[in-house]
Amino acid sequence: MLEITVDDVDDLATGAAVLGSGGGGDTYIPTLMAVEAITHHGPVRVAHPAELDPEGLILPLGAMGAPIALVEKFFSGREYQAALSVLEQHLGRAGVGVMPSEVAGSAALLPVTAAAALGLPVVDGDTMRRAFPKLEMTQLGLARIPASPMVLVDVKGNTVLITGSDNEDVERLSRAAAAEMGMIAIAAAYPITAGQIDEFAIPGSLTYCLELGRRIRGIDPGQPDSYVELLEDFDGRVIFTGKVGEVHRRNGRRGPLGTFTLEHLHAPDRVMRVDFQSENLVAIEDGVPIVTVPDLISLVDLETGNPLSTDLLDYGHRVHVLALPAHERWHTSDGIALVGPRAFGYDLDYVPFGTTS
Amino acid sequence: MNAVRIGIDVGGTNTDAVVMDSNGSVLAWQKVATTPGRLDGITEALTAVLTGVEGQLVNQVMVGTTHPADALRSPQHLGRVGVLRIGAPATLSVPPFTRWPAALVEPVAGPVAVIGGGHEHDGREINPLDVDAVREFARSCEGAVDSIAVIGVTSPVNTDHERRAAAIIRDHLGDEVAITQGHEISGIGLLERENSAILNGSLITLHRTMIDGLFRILAERGLSPDLYLTQNDGTLMSAGQAARRPVLMIGSGPTNSMRGAAHLSGLKDAIVVDVGGTSTDVGLLVDGFPRISALPVEIGGVRTNYRMPDLISAGFGADSSPQPGPANVAKRLTALADRIKASRGELPLVAVGGGAHLVPDRIDGVSEVLRPESVQVANAIGAATAEASGVVDQIFVYDNSTRESCLAYARERAEEEAVLAGADPARVRITKLIEVPLTYMAGSSARVLVQAQGPLPARM
Numbered sequence: 001m002l003e004i005t006v007d008d009v010d011d012l013a014t015g016a017a018v019l020g021s022g023g024g025g026d027t028y029i030p031t032l033m034a035v036e037a038i039t040h041h042g043p044v045r046v047a048h049p050a051e052l053d054p055e056g057l058i059l060p061l062g063a064m065g066a067p068i069a070l071v072e073k074f075f076s077g078r079e080y081q082a083a084l085s086v087l088e089q090h091l092g093r094a095g096v097g098v099m100p101s102e103v104a105g106s107a108a109l110l111p112v113t114a115a116a117a118l119g120l121p122v123v124d125g126d127t128m129r130r131a132f133p134k135l136e137m138t139q140l141g142l143a144r145i146p147a148s149p150m151v152l153v154d155v156k157g158n159t160v161l162i163t164g165s166d167n168e169d170v171e172r173l174s175r176a177a178a179a180e181m182g183m184i185a186i187a188a189a190y191p192i193t194a195g196q197i198d199e200f201a202i203p204g205s206l207t208y209c210l211e212l213g214r215r216i217r218g219i220d221p222g223q224p225d226s227y228v229e230l231l232e233d234f235d236g237r238v239i240f241t242g243k244v245g246e247v248h249r250r251n252g253r254r255g256p257l258g259t260f261t262l263e264h265l266h267a268p269d270r271v272m273r274v275d276f277q278s279e280n281l282v283a284i285e286d287g288v289p290i291v292t293v294p295d296l297i298s299l300v301d302l303e304t305g306n307p308l309s310t311d312l313l314d315y316g317h318r319v320h321v322l323a324l325p326a327h328e329r330w331h332t333s334d335g336i337a338l339v340g341p342r343a344f345g346y347d348l349d350y351v352p353f354g355t356t357s
Numbered sequence: 358m359n360a361v362r363i364g365i366d367v368g369g370t371n372t373d374a375v376v377m378d379s380n381g382s383v384l385a386w387q388k389v390a391t392t393p394g395r396l397d398g399i400t401e402a403l404t405a406v407l408t409g410v411e412g413q414l415v416n417q418v419m420v421g422t423t424h425p426a427d428a429l430r431s432p433q434h435l436g437r438v439g440v441l442r443i444g445a446p447a448t449l450s451v452p453p454f455t456r457w458p459a460a461l462v463e464p465v466a467g468p469v470a471v472i473g474g475g476h477e478h479d480g481r482e483i484n485p486l487d488v489d490a491v492r493e494f495a496r497s498c499e500g501a502v503d504s505i506a507v508i509g510v511t512s513p514v515n516t517d518h519e520r521r522a523a524a525i526i527r528d529h530l531g532d533e534v535a536i537t538q539g540h541e542i543s544g545i546g547l548l549e550r551e552n553s554a555i556l557n558g559s560l561i562t563l564h565r566t567m568i569d570g571l572f573r574i575l576a577e578r579g580l581s582p583d584l585y586l587t588q589n590d591g592t593l594m595s596a597g598q599a600a601r602r603p604v605l606m607i608g609s610g611p612t613n614s615m616r617g618a619a620h621l622s623g624l625k626d627a628i629v630v631d632v633g634g635t636s637t638d639v640g641l642l643v644d645g646f647p648r649i650s651a652l653p654v655e656i657g658g659v660r661t662n663y664r665m666p667d668l669i670s671a672g673f674g675a676d677s678s679p680q681p682g683p684a685n686v687a688k689r690l691t692a693l694a695d696r697i698k699a700s701r702g703e704l705p706l707v708a709v710g711g712g713a714h715l716v717p718d719r720i721d722g723v724s725e726v727l728r729p730e731s732v733q734v735a736n737a738i739g740a741a742t743a744e745a746s747g748v749v750d751q752i753f754v755y756d757n758s759t760r761e762s763c764l765a766y767a768r769e770r771a772e773e774e775a776v777l778a779g780a781d782p783a784r785v786r787i788t789k790l791i792e793v794p795l796t797y798m799a800g801s802s803a804r805v806l807v808q809a810q811g812p813l814p815a816r817m
Contacts, residue, residue, distance in 0.1 A: 077450035256794035
């Protein structure tokens, strides 16, 4: 039986930071929350979907709002019970497990914390195996499973239940509620049954995240080519090694927008530009897109190997740019339509992973 | 007659003092060995540089010191701190002292309470302050602590609950128990601010003794200057205010040395190599200030949100044995200079510190090596030429007003804070404005950090 103990939390956090692809929210506070919860309630059982009652209610859990708000006003630890109770009552079914909404950034750790507090297993799966900024950008959304009923809970214990007609409406209403709840709330959307996970979610993504984090933390970042073996195993590659030059950030019509450039450390005439919003989305070298969303573009610090989020990036940072393929379920034409470069406003076609180097 | 000021830097190995005139020229300097109690070394250095200087001309003394950092390495001298966090039920999932080294918790941790209250990012209350719980906490601290730390959720935006709780505690415990309020010493980041407030509380008695000693040494020489201490970011704080905020003084050495290098060389953008007794620090000056590390620093193994200069350290110094040869030093500095530079172009390099002579004249990737006069006491010169500053670090939702009015408000407040800290109102300027749009927010909102800075007014 696989369990998550306090010793696994840092691995999970590192994997989640890489899968956050520059976004997903800082993992520091959620890491402490998870360690506290596991210390208090004991290790969390990781359940394969097939081990659970196929009709049992699964609580896909994450946070909604600005992750930065967590550094000041983080959760009490009582929010999960409120979210579960509201959904159980509304649906008339008992919860059998907690699933991460995304195994990326803070949202990979909160469900572990919740599972510890609720005495439920955490499901080995999620809805995207990376981070995306919108509620409808999930595999469940792609499969036309409704995001509602959705529950938001704030630190005071206020709950908001949204039953919306389509996922875009639920996205809009829930984001407004989260802003009013002091910029951050625990969110449970897309309530599904354990039996739906294999077909519609991404099974195995929690252990994928743990393994990725364990391998990244095991690397000696000072050694040349230290990422080669790991990236072969994850079908990824290092697309650039350079110093951050210019970083431009601004507020666009729909949220944050930015670009940064990298100057190659060893080849003076090579320059890369990365366009980001809440996550890194497009990497371009010499005017040619090399990697595009939904595939992952993640930065790790050259010396420490620590993953770097877009809001921490600063000029002079020396980084490796890692590219990892998105889960194959995103590589369908419907998947690309929902989360490809054009869905983020870039006038670019998706570049199939591995076709450029 | 022209007024003069004195810069003093108390390092782990050496204590440096320098006398400068109002034009920034060095009139005298002295380097002596740091003594265990610090004050004897300061007295010796001061006596030496004051020879031939008329006492009444000394109108400002600026001191940079590492003694709070040293105190954390011998925790038996630290004070015990009662901790009141205001924010429950928010934040209950992670208690105070989480991830602290056991060796510090044992002597420092007093009674701890997490009580109702705190504010949202926009300043409105999450819950009203639980005044009964404040009183109960105060009672639990009677006779049990040396000082108190009070930390409210989002106190950098709204100080009300911290202030009111501090007043209630003072009513119970009297003025002898110092109270550190989170908003006085740190910005956004509750746990980091709490950690800093607790560290501050544990150092406060020791630090007061040090500052009283400084005043006494000056008075014994018939001097009555304005006394300032340099903070971690290299800016000044008056001794009166600094006495209550030792944690802000904990790591000013590297910043002072780099600011001293900027002053002496007249360069705004340069690599600075500080060769000390046993180690060498390499940093980067950008527009006259040290480039600051992107990641927060730990103090005594405790996470804070102070930013310090981004330095690369190498394990050789003036007292290394065997002394590395010039070719070896050149090779190592070439690699370090390349690492610290933000871009490929050549930059000048300023060598400072007691071992500045070890830096060779030719280094690849470096346009020119400068060793200005008095570089041996660059830290003290950095202290003497430091300015006063004010910082605002806050989340703004532009949709509620406009971006322009939010930025104008932040600028104004930073300037006000700088003037309060002692800057000349006529010469305050904005030295830093960082605006980071918030991720995962639909509307327009940003974390805005503004720093304003200005020289002290010339005093005749």
